[in-house]
Amino acid sequence: MAASDIGVAAVATELPGPPIDNATLGRTLHAGATFETWVDTFIGTRTRHLAMDLATGEVRSSLADLAEAAGRKALTAAGVAPGDVDLVVMGTSMPDSLLPTTVNLVADRLGIDGVPTYQLQSGCTGAMQALDIAHQLMLTGRHRIALVLGGDVCAKHVDLGMRFDTLSPGELVNTVLFGDGAGALVLTADPAPGAARLRRVLVRFVGRGKAPGQTVEWFGMGDRHEQRSALHEDFKAIEENVPTLAGQALTELIGAEGWQPADLDYLLPPQLSVRMTDRIVKRLALPRAEEVSCVGETGNTANALPFFQLERILPRMEPGQRAAAVAVESSKWITAGLALEAV
Template identity: 30%
Template sequence: MSVLSTGAHLPGDPLDNDALERLAGPLPDDVLAGIEVRRRHWLIDPRTGEHRTSTSRMATAAARQALDRAGLEPADIELIVMSTASPEHLLPAAGTYVQEQLGLDAAAVIEVRAGCAGAVQALDIARRLLADGVHRTALVIGAESISPLLAPLYLGRDPFDVRMRDRLTLYTFGDGAAAMVLEAGGPGSAAGRPRPVFATRSLGGGRRPGMLINGGGTDLPLARQQARERLMEIRLDIQGTTKFGPHVFVTGLRDMLGRSGLSVADIDACVLPEGNAEYFSGEFDAAGLSPTDGARLKKIIVENLADVGATGSPAVPLALDAGWRKGTVRPGDTVLLLAIEASRYVYAGLTLTWEAPAP
């Protein structure tokens, strides 16, 4: 299996922290520095809350860019595997709308309902189907629309009346989509190249969710859901994620190194969904990393949190796309994709040898 190209789509103009402060009030400087986000893109109009695009349309735009870079047409694609936690509808799957917008009357479509970990899980599903000979080409897509859940937190309110915990949520998240084009065989299957290794696990059994998107499900009768202050809302356990998040990262890293037989010195790029390298680095000792390995790991992390915010499903492929375009992910590199998701403290990791020349 080879990754031929990536593509990305970020809706609208970037919304920087100064503009967001005028809408929803300020965050303390130390808190703002801690979340590391300087700008993000929202599919809603920040002033009115009106939708300017959708999850599937962003996904389609990212897919078209990836196809153009790979020199392929939509008709060349046999399989679409898409991850999102924010589809337009519970059914049909958002991936089928991407199929339709690409002009494909027929295609295999699989959807993963997940956040940050989903795109890596989707990539492994596609990889295995290509390796089994079921399909020849695949599109793997992560797309998320989080801003529609954020608008009710501040619209129609004085910015200084917005609760501080709501401001933290507003400043953290962004929308977007990213795609990867895969092809069976190719240089990535050549002798001497390490086989891809995958691992995923939820560490949140018996633990309060780090992130909960409430509403629109079947937890309560619809009449009782409609009586809530907000029909849908996003809830963060900030204290829980701060304390337990590094453990998830460390456990995922240890698992991937053990399964792959790689050492940190063997990895050329470690692609993460968010930055927080300093936040996690205090836990490197618990992963059994030497000071030398810990210092190297910080140098090879590929992420773009400051420019896009926390984006959920597209986070890893957005970072991978940015790293590929900037030349920090190069042909021949051994790449570790490691996604950490707060929902039920899930990690998903995949190693691969990068083949695509710079776009």
């Protein structure tokens, strides 16, 4: 089976709760008088959706809840019954539990059974890694319909009792950057005429010898009382590395397809933050590609982000149009991307 035979039948997303603006977030977290100005200047995110009710601390949605909702919508939009799905792959950095895996909880809820399921733990490139695995397995001809899931819920790392006005910028930035959400995509080996084809998926580990740019701790019964930060972001390293890595990934991705920068109609850039995305897009300097970004409204939903971006372009793509998406993971430096073409 050729790569051109794998098509995107449908994509869907799910967000928890209403949008939370910076003023509301700052007041709830007692983050200080300069919080809103700092967010606008250095981050640019305007709103995000959180699975936790900030007024009560109640967690309203799990990752399985959001992924189930997105998966159900994607299957319905694709006209695919759960029994027709023969492969499920999920990417997440924050599963609901270590075991059972969230992908299997979602498959069970959707009525999918007796098929291979895989869950990949990764940061902002996890969704691309899940797509890569599904794409490669489908190219063997053994699978006809795959459900690819991605998402993150960061409620387990939010402590409303903390003094956020005492946190270092490297710790506080995680509270501002991230939002919760999930996405789902149906791949088919029998795409409809005019549907977007998944031409290529790129995943590269590029972190040999580099210090991690982000650390997310996982506490168990033995070390839960240790006084160490659960999250830390080396934003300076990210600012220095991500634009360059994004450019390298895009060059490799479209070069492998024989495309030129001017051939792209849509660019789905990394979505760490509004300010970072602006820098990346400016550096890439594509002559005619339309930028497709959502991070200003959703926050950085990590492994859900590509689905939100794809949801914005797939209904608009006309035959002959091309799109490229790029993601960069800073935890130990991974580049990823995908190339789409409507046929």
